[in-house]
Every structure is written in structure tokens, then in C-alpha cells.
Amino acid sequence: MEFDSVLMSRMLTAMTLGFHIIFATIGVGVPVMISIAEFIGIKKKDPHYRMLARRWTRGFVITVAVGVVTGTAIGLQLSLLWPNFMQVAGNVISLPLFLETFAFFFEAIFLGAYLYTWDRFKNPITHWLLSIPIVIGSSFSAVFITTVNAFMNTPTGFTMENGKVTSIDPIQAMLNPATPTKVFHVLSSSYLTSAAVLAAITAFIILRKKSSAYYKKALKLTVTATFLFAVLTAIAGDASAKFLAEHQPEKLAVAEWHFETEKSADLILFGYLNDENDVINGIHLPGVLSFLANGDFNSEVTGLDQFPEDEVAPYWVHYMFDLMVMLGMFALAVSLIYLIFTKVKKWNEHAKWLLILLIANGPLAMLALEFGWIYAEVGRQPWILRGYMKVEHAATTSPHVDIMFFLFLALYILLGVLCVVVLRKMFRNNPVEQELEERYPGIEGDDQ
Amino acid sequence: MSYELIGITVLWIFLYGYLIVASIDFGAGFFAYYAKITKKDHIINQLISRYLSPVWEVTNVFFVFFFVGLVGFFPDAAYYYGSALLVPGSIAIVLLAIRGSFYAFENYGSKKSNIYMFLYGATGLLIPASLSIALTLSEGGFIVETNGEVSLLFNELLTSPYSWSVVFLAIVSVLFISSTFLTFYAARANDKPALKLVKNYALFWSVPTIIASLTTFIALSQHNERHYQNMIDLWWMFGLSIGFFMIAMWLIFQGKRYGLAFISVMLQFFFAFFGYGMGHLPYLLDPFITIYENATHQSMGIALIIAFIGGLFLLIPSLLLLMKMFLFDADYVKGKK
Numbered sequence: 001m002e003f004d005s006v007l008m009s010r011m012l013t014a015m016t017l018g019f020h021i022i023f024a025t026i027g028v029g030v031p032v033m034i035s036i037a038e039f040i041g042i043k044k045k046d047p048h049y050r051m052l053a054r055r056w057t058r059g060f061v062i063t064v065a066v067g068v069v070t071g072t073a074i075g076l077q078l079s080l081l082w083p084n085f086m087q088v089a090g091n092v093i094s095l096p097l098f099l100e101t102f103a104f105f106f107e108a109i110f111l112g113a114y115l116y117t118w119d120r121f122k123n124p125i126t127h128w129l130l131s132i133p134i135v136i137g138s139s140f141s142a143v144f145i146t147t148v149n150a151f152m153n154t155p156t157g158f159t160m161e162n163g164k165v166t167s168i169d170p171i172q173a174m175l176n177p178a179t180p181t182k183v184f185h186v187l188s189s190s191y192l193t194s195a196a197v198l199a200a201i202t203a204f205i206i207l208r209k210k211s212s213a214y215y216k217k218a219l220k221l222t223v224t225a226t227f228l229f230a231v232l233t234a235i236a237g238d239a240s241a242k243f244l245a246e247h248q249p250e251k252l253a254v255a256e257w258h259f260e261t262e263k264s265a266d267l268i269l270f271g272y273l274n275d276e277n278d279v280i281n282g283i284h285l286p287g288v289l290s291f292l293a294n295g296d297f298n299s300e301v302t303g304l305d306q307f308p309e310d311e312v313a314p315y316w317v318h319y320m321f322d323l324m325v326m327l328g329m330f331a332l333a334v335s336l337i338y339l340i341f342t343k344v345k346k347w348n349e350h351a352k353w354l355l356i357l358l359i360a361n362g363p364l365a366m367l368a369l370e371f372g373w374i375y376a377e378v379g380r381q382p383w384i385l386r387g388y389m390k391v392e393h394a395a396t397t398s399p400h401v402d403i404m405f406f407l408f409l410a411l412y413i414l415l416g417v418l419c420v421v422v423l424r425k426m427f428r429n430n431p432v433e434q435e436l437e438e439r440y441p442g443i444e445g446d447d448q
Numbered sequence: 449m450s451y452e453l454i455g456i457t458v459l460w461i462f463l464y465g466y467l468i469v470a471s472i473d474f475g476a477g478f479f480a481y482y483a484k485i486t487k488k489d490h491i492i493n494q495l496i497s498r499y500l501s502p503v504w505e506v507t508n509v510f511f512v513f514f515f516v517g518l519v520g521f522f523p524d525a526a527y528y529y530g531s532a533l534l535v536p537g538s539i540a541i542v543l544l545a546i547r548g549s550f551y552a553f554e555n556y557g558s559k560k561s562n563i564y565m566f567l568y569g570a571t572g573l574l575i576p577a578s579l580s581i582a583l584t585l586s587e588g589g590f591i592v593e594t595n596g597e598v599s600l601l602f603n604e605l606l607t608s609p610y611s612w613s614v615v616f617l618a619i620v621s622v623l624f625i626s627s628t629f630l631t632f633y634a635a636r637a638n639d640k641p642a643l644k645l646v647k648n649y650a651l652f653w654s655v656p657t658i659i660a661s662l663t664t665f666i667a668l669s670q671h672n673e674r675h676y677q678n679m680i681d682l683w684w685m686f687g688l689s690i691g692f693f694m695i696a697m698w699l700i701f702q703g704k705r706y707g708l709a710f711i712s713v714m715l716q717f718f719f720a721f722f723g724y725g726m727g728h729l730p731y732l733l734d735p736f737i738t739i740y741e742n743a744t745h746q747s748m749g750i751a752l753i754i755a756f757i758g759g760l761f762l763l764i765p766s767l768l769l770l771m772k773m774f775l776f777d778a779d780y781v782k783g784k785k
Contacts, residue, residue, distance in 0.1 A: 061552060062552055062553065064505070064552070065505075065549045066549050068505060068508055068548055069548040069549050070545065072508060072511070072541065072544060072545070072548075073541045073545060075512055075515065075516065076515065076540075076541050077538075077541070078519075078526075079519055079526040079529065079530035080533060080534045080537045081530075081534070082530075083526055083527045083528075083531045083598075084527065086519055086523060086526035086527065086530060087524060087526055087527035090520060090523030090526050090744070091523050091744050091745060091748060092748070094516070094517075094744065094748060095748065095751050095752060095755060097516050097519070097520060098516055098517060098752055098755055099759075100516075101509060101512050101513045101516050102759040104509055104512065105506070105509045105759075105763055106762060106763070108508070108509050109506055109763075109766045109767060110766065111505060112503055112770060112774070113769065113770055113773055113774075116773075117773065165745070167745075167747075168744075168745045168748050169747065170747060170748050171751070396530065396531055396534055397531065397597050397598075398534040398535075398599075400534055400535050401534065404535070404538045407538060407539075407542060408538070408542070411542050411545055411546070414546075418550075419549070422553045
């Protein structure tokens with residue numbers, strides 16, 4: 001019975017978070033894109049970009065709504081499903097949780113203001129300024145909530161005596177060793193994913209319909225952003241690996257099936273394990289893991305032999321790690337190819353195969369994000385609070401978690417389906433050509 | 449004042465804030481649906497959606513703020529309430545999720561849908577009912593701890609006159625607060641037909657609100673003698689509450705100064721809510737959690753208070769800006785912007 005509650009609590013939390021981060025990521029990244037597009041539109045006096053900002057915002061509101069309600073759900077579920085964890089950790093991490101709601105508050109206020117004041121100000125810059133607090137609010141809520149997650153990985157800023165938390169330093173708990181790399185990685189990958197999703201939608205429309213100046217500009221803007229954020233994400237990923245090697249070596253080791261501590265460690269891509277934990281059919285890159293961990297091909301990397309067996313995560317997180325990295329590289333490569341094609345006159349950056357790759361990159365980037373989170377979370381098993389509290393001691397003892405799981409499953413299916421239906425209807429019933437013509441008559445003609 | 453007391457006061461102010469803004473929102477959803485089935489939707493729905501669209505997300509934040517703050521200041525609350533409230537808490541989350549997202553689907557999406565409208569209206573009454581359960585539980589007697597396992601006594605809860613009177617009070621208060629606000633807003637928009645309609649709602653819902661307040665008071669005396677006695681000692685707060693109620697009703701009945709009438713309603717609930725809250729102290733959950741024994745460590749408590757003050761410097765100007773743009777901008781309210 002007790003075991004069931006733990007397992008079901010884990011599954012319910014995983015499901016809620018897995019669903020929430022899709023919308024949370026869009027919520028963090030899309031405001032940045034909207035703000036950039038509106039700014040370019042105002043500076044270049046180009047109505048296309050301002051229309052782009054306007055239409056993105058309209059779709060964004062729908063995703064924000066789902067993000068808000070699922071965020072509220074996970075906020076409450078923390079206490080409902082993990083009461084023992086919150087009783088202990090609540091003492092130490094309530095500051096960033098509290099600050100996160102402030103950031104969220106800030107964003108909520110200005111989102112309302114931004115949405116309903118498009119044509120209200122004489123100087124368009126005034127309206128653009130309202131987008132800045134939205135960007136700050138959404139990015140900072142990501143920062144604060146990420147510090148909470150970082151704390152669970154490398155808890156600092158308190159001492160534990162007989163199961164009770166004493167002498168707390170809230171700032172040190174927030175700025176724990178995992179915070180810098182995690183925040184960097186979460187922000188850059190959220191921006192990357194949002195840009196990639198918007199690029200994919202644009203590429204899809206160009207492929208299906210006849211392209212127009214509006215869509216071409218949209219594609220160039222979104223893919224350029226994808227490329228820049230992909231570079232940032234790669235740097236952040238590298239920094240994260242070096243952090244792991246230093247502070248959480250068991251997590252890096254399990255991702256790489258690095259069983260024995262050794263110098264010049266291989267990086268293993270894919271493959272599978274046999275019963276003796278030998279890697280079969282994996283691609284070995286000699287010394288690369290050492291380089292990834294310490295920036296030196298000959299350095300020593302701690303292996304799983306240094307950790308008790310019951311404190312090591314399941315080996316399948318290796319695939320999550322590999323897929324995340326591969327898909328991140330894919331985003332970088334595709335956006336780079338597109339950019340090269342725009343520079344070289346005789347190459348067509350709207351070639352069908354390139355558009356298809358760009359379309360694929362949207363959902364793949366979102367998948368990479370999910371895989372990354374699964375790796376980050378499952379890679380910490382069996383700990384909920386690394387070194388202090390194991391997951392099985394943190395869960396609720398309530399026997400009703402299984403029913404709640406199905407209740408929430410139904411809710412997320414409903415929200416997911418309706419969100420897609422509403423978004424499709426919204427854009428299909430109001431094509432951009434018509435809206436541009438209404439707002440800026442004659443624009444399509446003189447722009448070519 | 450000790451940091452524990454500051455903490456709970458801050459949280460209580462936020463819960464009060466949620467009570468007001470959420471009541472307006474929940475009630476408006478119900479009235480919007482009611483107006484639709486009685487074929488009066490053309491009169492008030494425009495008004496309601498003009499107010500709600502820019503602010504619904506802010507309403508939600510008040511709630512998140514309260515429970516995050518509660519867990520932060522009093523981590524033991526997470527343990528007791530979290531363990532006991534899994535089922536009712538999850539149901540409340542699902543209702544909130546349906547309501548919030550359907551609002552966006554309906555208003556920012558394309559077509560108006562009757563089903564969305566109904567769910568929006570119905571959840572508007574079910575959510576206050578389900579959230580008020582947490583307040584009922586805080587009186588004690590519904591949560592037990594045996595062998596380190598916390599559980600909720602469903603049967604006790606469902607058969608208690610006190611819990612039902614709280615549910616009833618929550619629902620009628622929502623409708624009363626919302627209708628008095630809409631009266632003010634309609635007057636502001638100079639929308640005569642809407643004003644006439646919502647003014648009648650306000651006058652109508654005032655009666656059950658006062659009756660429910662009295663029955664809840666009596667039921668509490670049966671359930672928690674200590675809390676009841678404390679509230680009797682704070683009689684002047686409840687006296688002020690009734691006084692402001694009478695001022696509000698008189699103004700609305702006379703048909704003038706609706707802004708002042710709504711402020712009076714806010715003060716009516718302010719005094720009742722704080723009188724109730726002060727009488728509850730020092731317990732947060734009778735008898736398991738008190739604000740002194742179960743508060744977080746001092747360093748965290750002080751950090752939270754500093755964060756709170758810093759946050760207010762950010763929030764108050766922003767909220768004023770929002771109100772200036774959408775609440776007190778006569779042209780916006782009238783639908784000209």
C-alpha cells in the first residue's frame with residue numbers, strides 16, 4: 001500500500017510537470033520573441049513585424065492560460081503529494097517559491113495591460129515598453145523556480161539535526177552550487193524551444209501555402225533566434241556537464257554508463273547494456289567524457305563504483321541524456337544551414353527539404369526539453385533532497401493517489417485537446433492576409 | 449510585533465485580497481451564465497467581459513501567493529493540510545484549471561460556446577465551496593493523526609452543520625460581493641439597463657449573506673467554543689462589519705455613490721474576516737499548528753518579510769497602473785477603447 005502511494009505520487013507529479021513544462025517553456029520564451037518582433041516592427045516601421053507580434057500574442061494567451069492553471073496545480077500538488085518533503089524543505093526554499101509568485105504576479109499584471117492596449121497609445125514604443133515587464137516576470141519566475149529545483153540537487157544553506165532543519169541561510173540555499181548552470185540552461189533552452197516552435201509553425205505555413213513577405217520575414221527572424229539560442233544552450237549544456245562532474249558525479253556517470261573511475265574516459269553514444277553491464281553497440285568517443293567533465297581529455301572522471309548501489313539512478317537515463325544532446329545539436333545544425341542558405345544567393349533557403357527539417361525541429365526541440373528534464377529528475381533518484389531525504393520517505397500516505405492520477409490525466413487530455421482546437425480555429429478563421437489588409441490596406445503589394 | 453504575527457497578518461491580507469477579487473470573478477461567471485439562460489446576456493455580458501479579461505490572471509495569483517506563503521511561513525501546514533486535503537484539494541485544482549483555461553478559450557478563442565459558459569458559471573460557485581473546506585478544517589475536529597498518519601474524517605465533515613453553513617456563506621458572499629462590484633462598474637460605464645439588473649442582484653443577495661453570517665456564527669459556537677469566545681471578545685469588529693453592510697445597502701437602495709457602497713462592502717468583509725482570523729489565533733489548525741510553535745525559522749521568516757516588502761514596491765504601482773487603465777479609465781469602461 002505504502003509503496004503504491006509513492007509510485008503513484010511520482011507518476012502524478014511526473015505527468016503534471018511533463019504537461020506543465022510544455023506551456024511553461026512557451027510562457028518563458030514566446031514573450032521574448034514577441035517583444036523582439038514588436039521592437040523591430042516599430043524601429044523599421046514595418047507593419048509585418050508588428051502584425052507578427054500581435055498574432056503571436058493572441059495565440060500566446062491561450063497557452064498562458066493552460067500554463068497558469070497547470071502551474072497552480074503543481075504548486076498545490078507539492079504539498080498534497082509530498083507533505084513530508086515540504087515540511088522539511090519548506091523551511092529552506094520558501095523564499096524562492098515566494099519570489100516566484102511575485103514574478104508571476106508582475107507578469108500577470110502587465111500581460112493584461114499589454115493585451116488590451118494595442119492601439120491605445122500615440123507613440124507605439126509605449127505599448128512595446130509594456131512587454132518588458134512580461135519578459136522580466138516570465139524569465140524571473142523561471143529563475144526562481146529553477147533555484148528550488150537546483151536546491152533539491154545540491155542542498156546547501158542549512159544544517160540537519162535529528163531530522164529537523166536548523167540554522168537556515170535562505171540566500172545560500174537559493175544560490176546553491178547547481179543554481180548558475182541550471183538557470184542558464186533552463187532559460188537558454190526555453191528561448192531556443194520557443195523560437196524553434198514558432199519557426200516550425202511558420203515553415204509549415206510556407207510549405208503548405210504560397211509564401212508571402214510576411215511569412216518570409218517571420219521565418220528569418222525565428223530561425224535566426226533559434227540559432228543564437230541554440231549556441232547559448234550548447235554553452236549552457238557544457239557548463240552543466242562540468243558542474244555535474246564536480247558536484248553530482250553519480251548523475252553524470254549514470255548518464256554515460258561510466259562504471260569505473262578512470263582517466264581519459266570515453267563518451268558513449270546510445271548502445272545498450274547486457275546482464276554484466278557491458279555496453280553493446282555503443283559508439284565510443286575516446287576521452288570525450290573527460291573533456292566534457294573537466295575540459296581535459298586525460299582528466300579522471302568519477303565512476304559509479306564510488307557510490308553505493310542503492311544510491312544510483314536507473315541506467316535508462318542514458319538514453320534521455322543522449323537524445324537531449326542529439327536534438328540540441330540538430331536544432332543548432334538546422335538553423336545554421338538555413339542561415340548559410342540565406343547568405344548564399346544561388347541556394348534557396350525555402351527549399352522543401354529544409355522547410356521540412358525546420359518543421360521537425362519544433363516538436364523535436366520540445367521533446368529534447370522533456371528528455372532533459374526527465375534526465376535531470378530521474379538522474380537524481382533515489383533522492384528527493386540529495387543526501388538528505390529519499391523519495392519514498394517524502395510521499396503522502398493517502399491511499400487515494402491512484403484515483404487522483406486518473407482525474408488529472410483526464411484533465412490534461414481535455415486541456416491539451418481543447419488548447420489545440422482553439423488555437424487552430426483562432427488562426428484559421430482569421431488569416432493574416434485578411435488582417436493585414438484590414439489594418440494596413442495595400443501593404444502586400446508595395447512591400448515586394 | 450513578532451515575525452510570526454507579521455507573517456500571518458500578511459498572509460491573511462492576501463487571503464482577504466483573494467476573497468474580494470475572486471468573489472467578483474466567480475460571481476461574474478455565474479451572473480454571466482444566469483443572464484444568458486434568462487436571455488438578458490446582451491445587457492451585462494459585455495460589461496463583465498470588459499472587466500474580467502485583463503484581470504483574471506491577477507486573481508489567480510492572489511491564491512497562489514497565499515498558499516505558497518502559508519507553506520513558507522508555516523511548513524507544518526504543508527504536512528497536515530497536504531496530507532488531509534489530497535482529495536478535496538485535487539478537486540479544487542481541477543475546477544480552477546477548468547475555469548481558468550475555459551475562460552481564456554472562450555474569450556480569446558473564436559466562437560462563444562454554451563458549454564464553456566455553463567462550466568464557467570458552475571465552477572464559479574463550486575470553487576468557493578470547495579476552498580472554504582480548508583477554513584472549516586482549521587477549526588479542528590475533522591483531521592486526526594494516528595500513528596503518524598494524518599487523515600481527514602469525511603463523514604464528520606459531511607454531517608457537520610458548521611461545514612455546511614460555511615459553504616453556504618461562501619457561495620452567497622461571492623454573489624453579494626460580485627453584484628455590488630458590478631453595480632459600481634455599470635454605474636461607472638453609465639450603462640443604465642445593466643445597472644438596473646445588477647443592482648437588483650445586489651439587493652437580493654444581501655439578505656442570504658446576512659442570514660448565512662449569523663448561522664455560521666451560531667454553528668461555530670457549537671463547534672469550537674474557544675474560537676467563538678475570542679470572537680465575542682472582538683465584538684466591535686463584527687459591529688463595524690454590520691455597520692458598513694448597512695451603509696452599503698442604504699447607498700445602493702438610494703441609488704447613489706456606488707463606489708462608496710462597494711468600498712463599504714469591502715470594509716464589511718474586511719472586519720468580519722479579520723475578526724474571524726484574530727479570534728482563530730494562535731491556532732492555524734486547531735490543535736496541531738499554532739503560529740508560534742510551527743513557524744519557520746527566524747532567518748527565513750525575516751527573509752520572507754523583506755521579500756514581501758520589496759515585492760510590494762513592485763506590485764502596488766503595477767496594480768495601480770492596471771486599475772487606472774481598466775477600472776478607472778471611464779472611456780475603457782464605457783467600451784470606447
